[in-house]
Amino acid sequence: MDTKVDQPGEVVIVxxxxxxxxxxxxxxxxxxxxxxxxxxxxxxxxxxxxxxVICVILEAYLPGLDGLQLQQLIKAKWPAVSVMFVAEVANIPMSVRAMKGGAIEFLTKPCQKDCVVSALHSAAERCKRTRLIEAELYLLRDRYARLTPRERVIFPLVAAGVANWKVGLQLGISEMTVKVHRGNVMRKMNAESLAALILMGFKLQLPIRTRSVPQAAQSSTPSPSSNRSCAASV
Incomplete structure (x- = not known):
């Protein structure tokens, strides 16, 4: 079976x-x-x-900055890039540290081709998924940056499922104004539905800024449903 990659990324050997x-x-x-x-x-x-780069294959005992130190730099700067170690002699403490640091393999020389190639295919898939997620998050952050300060306050409240009238009561604005801001948030974030907006909020890790509405205010401020009930009884 042909296992060659169709659109290869770059593998770096250090x-x-x-x-x-x-x-x-x-x-x-x-x-x-x-x-x-x-x-x-x-x-x-x-x-x-x-x-x-999709993967860096590191000699464990590099001169100067060693493999473990370089692994930490790669992990911090390029989280989508996988790391694989090779060494002349298996060193259990070092291999444990490397694997705990996120290495996908720790192989002894001479490396078995099948082991290396299999690990690189996995690294390529992981890198692709991670970079797609990073690209989506970058786009969401760019859209979020275009919101006004008021819209950024309303976004997590709407995502938390707080009713428009409660948002207005909490922020001291009318329900109609809340609806306008909510529509602007939906449009600027390119959210086709409330469910899509909620998912965006989770991906952006927005704080859920709900605060309980004072009981007195709740009892004195009728909700839209209570208005309809009153109208029906007249």
């Missing part, structure tokens, strides 16, 4: 051993991956293009 690095690069090229090699962490950090 290994001070030239022969190991070039051998692995040739193997991955044959599998359809775009591959770049670097001899040190510092060289990688200077030239790597995060937008193309």
């Amino acid at each position: 290994d001070s051993d030239v022969s190991t690095r070039e051998s692995l690069m040739d193997t991955l090229h044959a599998e359809g991956f775009l591959v770049r090699g670097f001899g040190s962490a510092e060289e990688f950090l200077k030239f790597a293009d995060e937008k193309r």
